Amino acid sequence: MRPLPIKRQCKIEVQREALKLKSMPSFTKVETIEAKLAELDFEEVSSATVVSDGRFWHKRTFENASETITVSDEVGDVIYMRDPVITILGNSETIEKIRKIA
Amino acid sequence: MPFYECSEHHFIENLRRILESHVKIVVNRSLIQHDDGKYGLSFIPDFEIKKYETIAQRARVRSGAYAAKPFYDNYHKKFHMEGDVLHAGRYHSVKSLSIPYYRVEYAFSIWNDTYTHSFEVLFTPEIKLEKRDLPNHKKNVLMHTLNFLPPDEKSIKLSLPKSVLVFDVKRMTRA
Numbered sequence: 001m002r003p004l005p006i007k008r009q010c011k012i013e014v015q016r017e018a019l020k021l022k023s024m025p026s027f028t029k030v031e032t033i034e035a036k037l038a039e040l041d042f043e044e045v046s047s048a049t050v051v052s053d054g055r056f057w058h059k060r061t062f063e064n065a066s067e068t069i070t071v072s073d074e075v076g077d078v079i080y081m082r083d084p085v086i087t088i089l090g091n092s093e094t095i096e097k098i099r100k101i102a
Numbered sequence: 103m104p105f106y107e108c109s110e111h112h113f114i115e116n117l118r119r120i121l122e123s124h125v126k127i128v129v130n131r132s133l134i135q136h137d138d139g140k141y142g143l144s145f146i147p148d149f150e151i152k153k154y155e156t157i158a159q160r161a162r163v164r165s166g167a168y169a170a171k172p173f174y175d176n177y178h179k180k181f182h183m184e185g186d187v188l189h190a191g192r193y194h195s196v197k198s199l200s201i202p203y204y205r206v207e208y209a210f211s212i213w214n215d216t217y218t219h220s221f222e223v224l225f226t227p228e229i230k231l232e233k234r235d236l237p238n239h240k241k242n243v244l245m246h247t248l249n250f251l252p253p254d255e256k257s258i259k260l261s262l263p264k265s266v267l268v269f270d271v272k273r274m275t276r277a
Contacts, residue, residue: 019264020263021114021118021262023111023113023118024111025111046253047257048224048254048257048258049150050223050224051203051221052219052222053109056149056150058149059223061254061256061257061261068261072110075147075149076148077148085110089261089262
């Protein structure tokens with residue numbers, strides 16, 4: 001395989017370095033978050049039932065070419081408002097787009 | 103040495119603040135498989151019990167769960183006949199069907215303080231019709247078989263930037 005030109009290699013490296021971490025609780029419905037993720041070309045790649053802080057969560061992982069987003073939505077009979085937790089490993093632009101709807 | 107437990111949100115946000123201050127950080131991760139009866143069919147939410155509805159029935163959360171039909175638990179190598187108690191809501195000692203799980207713990211230390219986030223990921227049930235030899239010598243009987251599949255690797259890890267070094271450890275001991 002022919003190696004990538006130096007300029008292209010650098011560009012890829014810069015893109016990788018640009019990934020940032022962000023976690024935020026959301027007060028919107030999971031469906032709204034899902035719709036936004038679909039719009040941003042994210043695909044669900046795995047899901048599992050997770051127990052954390054004594055609560056059951058449906059944790060789903062979404063990925064696109066380089067970014068990863070997990071959405072954890074509480075499951076079970078709860079009397080308080082659910083607040084899905086969104087964790088993003090992505091670029092600033094994606095974080096900002098998700099923050100706007102969360 | 104102070105030890106702080108964090109939720110996923112707190113843990114990630116604390117880590118993000120450290121990364122933004124350009125401090126290099128090492129995160130330790132331990133992953134241990136358990137099958138100690140901590141999770142049974144009585145206490146899991148309706149969302150999860152739906153995955154078992156072919157073989158089990160339960161009136162509501164915290165009430166007893168019973169076998170709806172005979173089935174073979176291939177993970178624990180055990181037969182359950184129709185009506186068998188799979189998990190008693192009231193008597194915690196009766197746990198004949200436990201759900202295995204992974205306990206995942208992430209931790210990092212900075213300035214002698216340790217911050218941790220732990221969670222448990224349940225195995226996913228897989229129910230199939232298979233031919234089995236019954237204990238009462240009946241051979242090749244078609245019956246439901248329960249298997250537990252380990253969760254996907256993506257579900258048991260936190261996605262962290264490449265600049266964060268993640269070290270796998272066997273166990274984390276608290277000083």
